[in-house]
Amino acid sequence: MELKSKSRFSAGTTFLKVVTGRLLATVLPTKNQKPIILIGGSLGEKYEDNAAAFHQYLLENWQHTYEVHWMYDREMSYVREKGIVNAVALGSLRNYILFFQAAHTIHGHSLMYDIAPEIDKYIHWNKKTTMTHISHGIECFKKILIQPEDVPLLERCDYFNCVSEYEKRIKRDEWGIPEEKLIITGMARFDRLPYNQPPPKVKSILMMMTWRETLMDLSEEEFKASEYFKATEELLKDKLLISHLESHDVQLNVVLHPFMKRFESYFKTLSKGKSQIEFYTFDEISIREQVLQSDALITDYSSIVWDFIYMNKPVIFYTFDQEAFLKMRGSYLDLDHDLLGYKANVKEEVVEAVETIVVEGKTANPRFSEMSDYIDFTDGKNCKRLANTLFTA
Incomplete structure (x- = not known):
């Protein structure tokens, strides 16, 4: 799209x-x-x-x-x-x-x-x-x-x-x-x-990152050098992350934003040789089915988080470019205090949060009780x- x-x-x-x-x-x-x-x-x-x-x-x-x-x-x-x-x-x-x-x-x-x-x-x-x-x-x-x-x-x-x-x-x-x-x-x-139904185990993680207007007119080489792509690449190549996924048989499904169509080939190369990681374009998958089937979410600033919070599933916010994002677009939320989930500014904090929900088995959203501040019904x-x-x- x-x-x-x-x-x-x-x-x-x-x-x-x-x-x-x-x-x-x-x-x-x-x-x-x-x-x-x-x-x-x-x-x-x-x-x-x-x-x-x-x-x-x-x-x-x-x-x-x-x-x-x-x-x-x-x-x-x-x-x-x-x-x-x-x-x-x-x-x-x-x-x-x-x-x-x-x-x-x-x-x-x-x-x-x-x-x-x-x-x-x-x-x-x-x-x-x-x-x-x-x-x-x-x-x-x-x-x-x-x-x-x-x-x-x-x-x-x-x-x-x-x-x-x-x-x-x-x-x-x-x-x-x-x-x-x-x-x-x-x-x-x-x-x-389903409201307030955390999964018994985290066996499937959905990763959906939103778009940046600053990426729209980049050449392919400029995109590969962007902080957006590098942050994604570094995370998905992290050896400890891959170890957690493999040892606990967890599938990580990465769904690309529809505006990523020009660059999808670069992302898909990141999953080569990694059986626990799959990439999908927006046209290849049903987001609704992924939301229902996934036990946890990794995202940055996508509104899809509210579906996971509503179901009381864990969310990891990977805000690697928060300062630049706020300058470029701004947010109605305080991104340091208002995010209902695990806050991760660097890939190591993402991996730590994955360890918490996968290895330690903490499958509920840690800030689920605050959902009523944002959702009335x-x-x-x-x-x-x-x-x-x-x-x-």
Whole structure:
């Protein structure tokens, strides 16, 4: 998955589709004469984030009331493989017709990527649809970078879902979202996770590091010389780490960020000759399945940590470039005190934490009791709460 460049969608063709879609929306009847919901996430390229979890809930509970459509990238095959009904290709004429007919749109990343390509230019043409941003994760680690094209989309959104009062304060005080647009219903995908169930043993560790904007334009040689790659390389070549994995038969699965596609060959060479380490690209694996199957997590600043904290599984934060990261992006958290897990600034501290959870068998998250400072609901009813807030208010 990577942010789609605007060249992928011809501006002239898109304009014609938007205009035609707007006109046809006023004369064409809806399929079942029901109000329409459009929902999408992960830029249409994956089906396993908050948007997908909420979409499944809607299909199971609200099809009698609404006509529900999933928006997807036509280059992806998952819609056919999963048998997703009422799926609509992003950027198609039907996409824009439904956009102007919809009673609700619900997106996890951006209206412009998840619901209707390049709609930022024409968002003021749709005044009737209720638009809701449900986020792809809890907003806390990385400060949001609001781009010029984001401004009309943020202003047009009617609701921004929050997982807690904590996240609501961020979106109100840091993003500048008006209080009346903020709703607290919890995170949809948590409904599919077992709450507070630490594993009996740590047999599988997931490693997911997030992206750095400073890596975007590097050459391959510059990337190999970057602190990001070197920190990963040094950790995965550490003899003591490998010894712990081999002697306790622990599998370490490294899932690369989607923006790493250019450099994935360099990472995959790091696992050669190491039977306990496997590399996967974002397209090769289901993140949802990895979260459920993995007993622990190694990450830096990825919001996937909240899934592991919710389940009371150990998390190791490998913050090797914390000072540079804070200067570049900033964080809503105090990275020295607020991380709910093991804090590791250098690879030796990562290995020490692995020893604690694997060798010593401490399989619960050591700061699980603090989760309630950031997450308000653990009742498995986040989707129901969100639907009731949007559709029965």
